[in-house]
Amino acid sequence: MRLQGTMQINNQGHLEIGGCDVVGLADTFGTPLMIIDEDLLRENCRRYYKAFTQDDGDGVLYASKAFLSTAVARIIHKEGIGLDVVSGGELTIALAAGFPPEKIFFHGNNKSANELRFALSCGVGRIVIDNHYELELLEQISAAEGYRPSVLLRLAPGVDAHSHAYICTGQIDSKFGFNIFGGGALNAVKRALESPHLDLKGLHCHIGSQIFDLGVFRCAALMMMDFLQEVRDHTGWTAPELDLGGGLGVYYTSGDTPPIIEEYAKTIKDAVLQKCREHNFPRPRLFVEPGRSIISPPGTTVYTLGSSKEIPGVRKYVAVDGGMTDNPRPALYQAEYEGIIANKAAAKPVEGVAITGRCCESGDMLIWDLAVPRIEPGDLLAISCTGAYNYSMSSNYNALARPAVVLVKDGKVDIIVKRETWGDLSRLHCIPEHLF
């Protein structure tokens, strides 16, 4: 496993993160346990901040769908970054953390009337309108309740992000946004500009996630800038803001070669400036919305090894005490991960095993082929780069309780999300009177 951030192997041969021995963390907090390396999280935020906010007014918004807790929201805010939320729930967590609403952008392809009212009443910075239904709904609510929200329109620029089909979002055949091709986007811009109840600030696109090819980000930026010019030709309106979404990929396993944050920033800014010159267009205020590339590398999940089953000549399955409930990505996207036996981190590998979860599903696999030293039940497996879209996509399937999440830094540890208990699992259940 590639060691990232503050990870190291200590002189007891244990994996250490943020100066904390992972074996000690597992003893204290139990497993499965998600560990977040605060230094690496802050470093990623700072690199984004530096790369994108030197030009006046540009901004970085953390896509909180990747992982959101009140403590992480505080770190994000302290590092000068805004927040992208997609539901009343994410907005509630952000507000509970004391996140300033004006630094929050509200996304989503089917926001409810109640969610829109909530966003309006707390004064979010931007509402990103996804479709005509929402445009009408937001206009009606704003008119009735006396708001004039600042809005962006989400567009599908028709760019294929070359990532897993389930995480590409900017192509023509996508459920998200107004399509540039076919005129839907231009009509939406005209409609929003005509409305006295909406303050159209600019346009948005997000082409997908876990993207390594800077060429597709460049292509999206060029197409959006060409469209801003087309809009100016048709309406006379010069869009002051352009939000290009998130999507930068990260390293999960050897062979993954993601571009660095700084290269990504340069690609986007160069493309925008090129088109500004070409069209004599004033440089819009730029926003980006990274999620995975901020929080994935700082996250590591630790499991305890339990049962195993060896099928001679086929493979050896080794089960952990979590699985698709805390990390559904291998089952959903055939995602691959690296791992290390945290209590034997310096030991030489002697065999290859398949790491399976504990759910009643054959597809509940975490790693198909992991080289491990001699292992036994009770050993600890650490899987790296699990900070994004693991906990946030976790479930209670098989009535498994969600893991705890801890933040580590300089040898200190703080719990930031408590472990769910079996008691929590029935807290929303009710037994009707006639069943007594």
Ligand SMILES: Cc1ncc(COP(=O)(O)O)c(C=O)c1O
């Ligand atoms: C609108 C929007 N912005 C930002 C993101 C964050 O993407 P990523 O985590 O790949 O950076 C997403 C998720 O793909 C998204 O849908």
Ligand SMILES: N[C@@H](CCCC[NH3+])C(=O)O
């Ligand atoms: N959940 C996806 C990313 C989706 C990004 C949100 N639009 C993943 O785990 O890779």
